[in-house]
Amino acid sequence: xKNVTGARCTLCGKVVPAEPExxxxxxxxxxxxxxxDYEYIRSELGRKPLEQRTDRTMWRYMELLPVxxxxxxxxxxxxxxxxxxxxxxxxxxxxxxxxxxxxxxxxTASLKDRxxxxxxxxxxxxxxxxxxxxxxxxxxxxLAGNAxxxxxxxxxxxxxRAPKGKIAQLMMFGARVFLVDGSYEDTFRISAEAIDRWxxxxxxxxxxxxxMEGKKTVSLEIAEQLGFVMPDYVAVSVxxxxxxxxxxxxxxxxxxxxxxxxxxxxxxxxxxxxxxINTAAAAGTMDWVPQEENTCADSIAVGVPRNPVKxxxxxxxxxxxxxxxxxxxxxxxxxxxxxxxxxxxxxAGAAATAGLKKAAESGLIEKDASVVTIVTGNGxxxxxxxxxxxxxxxxxxxxxxxxxxxxx
Numbered sequence: 380x381k382n383v384t385g386a387r388c389t390l391c392g393k394v395v396p397a398e399p400e401x402x403x404x405x406x407x408x409x410x411x412x413x414x415x416d417y418e419y420i421r422s423e424l425g426r427k428p429l430e431q432r433t434d435r436t437m438w439r440y441m442e443l444l445p446v447x448x449x450x451x452x453x454x455x456x457x458x459x460x461x462x463x464x465x466x467x468x469x470x471x472x473x474x475x476x477x478x479x480x481x482x483x484x485x486x487t488a489s490l491k492d493r494x495x496x497x498x499x500x501x502x503x504x505x506x507x508x509x510x511x512x513x514x515x516x517x518x519x520x521x522l523a524g525n526a527x528x529x530x531x532x533x534x535x536x537x538x539x540r541a542p543k544g545k546i547a548q549l550m551m552f553g554a555r556v557f558l559v560d561g562s563y564e565d566t567f568r569i570s571a572e573a574i575d576r577w578x579x580x581x582x583x584x585x586x587x588x589x590x591m592e593g594k595k596t597v598s599l600e601i602a603e604q605l606g607f608v609m610p611d612y613v614a615v616s617v618x619x620x621x622x623x624x625x626x627x628x629x630x631x632x633x634x635x636x637x638x639x640x641x642x643x644x645x646x647x648x649x650x651x652x653x654x655x656i657n658t659a660a661a662a663g664t665m666d667w668v669p670q671e672e673n674t675c676a677d678s679i680a681v682g683v684p685r686n687p688v689k690x691x692x693x694x695x696x697x698x699x700x701x702x703x704x705x706x707x708x709x710x711x712x713x714x715x716x717x718x719x720x721x722x723x724x725x726x727a728g729a730a731a732t733a734g735l736k737k738a739a740e741s742g743l744i745e746k747d748a749s750v751v752t753i754v755t756g757n758g759x760x761x762x763x764x765x766x767x768x769x770x771x772x773x774x775x776x777x778x779x780x781x782x783x784x785x786x787x
Contacts, residue, residue: 380421381467383445386411386588389448389688392781397445399505404584404709410688411588412615412628413445416427417635423685424636429603433457436694437596445592446500448563462604462751468719468732472739477716478610479732480601481722482751483757486528487548487676488621489520489670489728490597490755495582497593498522499529501581510533512582513564513570515618515725517678517756522524522582523552533615534579536570538563542677542761562672564683585685598629602639609639610740610749611741614646615736616730620656620680620690622755623647627693627760634706643751645699646744647690650709656684667691675706675764678727688775702734709733710768713758723758727764 386401395401397413404411423442432439437458440582441555460482467776469477485492492557495518502510513535519535526533533554537546538561549556559566567583573646574581584590602609607614609630615623623645632644649657652673659667684690704712709726712733716722722731732752737743757767775781 380445380447382415382423382442382474386414387414393740393762394408397502400580402581410585410686412689413588414683415443415632415635416547417632420636421612424638424724425438425644439494440596440599443599443636444497444596445589447495447504448593455492455525457485457492457525460597462483462601462722463722464474468715471715471719472622472736474614474735474739474744474749474750476610478605478751479716479720479722480597480751480753482597483722483724483728483754484523487521487524488757488760489517489521490594490753491517492525493563493588493593493596494518494584494621494625495525495593497589498580498582498587499525499531500587501587502531503529505580507580509534509577509579509776510582511535511538511570511574511579513563513738514568515677515680516541516760517555518582518584520545520548520552520760523549523554525762526655534573536566536719538566540677541654544760544762548760562676563681564669567683567685569575583685584619591628591686594622594625595629595632597753598626598785599633602630602633607633607639609641610643610751612646612744612748612750613643614731614735614750614752616676616679616753616755617647617649617656617690618681618725618727619684620686624686626753630697642697645693645697646731646734646738647694647699647701648731649674649703650679650730651703651705653680654703655682656687656690659687659701660691660701665691674708674709675760675767676726676730677761678725700738702738702743704730704733708737710764712736713765713768716754717758721786722754723765724754725761726754727760728754728756730738
């Protein structure tokens, strides 16, 4: 990989070679960060301008991705999700310039497809035939779908509380699915033990530094879709920290490459019932404390985050802000996104917008600011909470009298 210089530990700073199965730091066990030769990337991008490329997937940014040559690409179309100008929603929130990045339109209906597509490529580079992970739901379904399309086997570990819509996806994609009677921390632990025992390729975000490199493509797309004129803020739902870390890494890579002149401030949004990263960030410390997982937003219900260092660095280095939202605020944001913009978000996917609404109302962001809110997952993944948010439809007999009575 001519564009990659190595993988640096986020704790001790040690640099190790970026091999397909590179995981944590061999000295201290810290999470690694893939580093690039930005001078080389600038020269390559200069010869192959983005606007001339016909590839409409995340792989259009090859110079900024840690893959070997052109190689094999996953068969699913991952990336290049729409960025909608949200004038009505912006008016309701008092934000003059607002866009919605709808990543629920990826193949398995979540942003996690970006990480799983990258994991599949690296598993193939490593010569692995089975890939595994633990997940609260979206990472699992994205892995199962992308692995199936690539002809790989998938072993998935999810908490038993996972919504049926996500479990249905897993089963339909032919994965081996293990429902764990315990927390996400319990689920992660048993998956890690199984991966070590059977030598599967590890898709877990806490172990695999390449996953964030896939997730960062959402930022590369936002930048390109806005003509490389950066918004003031980008709102992100936060669970284990890998997504917000990836969002920041994407903007940082663009800045270092010279394609943008500043990095947007990140709005880190967590559920009030599970917010260890925001609690630490607000206190100005890297020492987070485990919390209970009490929220309807299962995809961000992570009481023991696995990527806290990258998440906290992303908030601090972007001069970001933190917002915690209740389940009621999340459910309200689901309705607001749907009724104002036609975007159907699952609870975790709507959390960023709930946080944006709260930040706007409390004066944390300027009314003339430009903002992108990322919807990380589609609402069909969690129909029960969608009905809880929107309410039941009106039941009538097939008689006009019933309609007339209703409208009266």
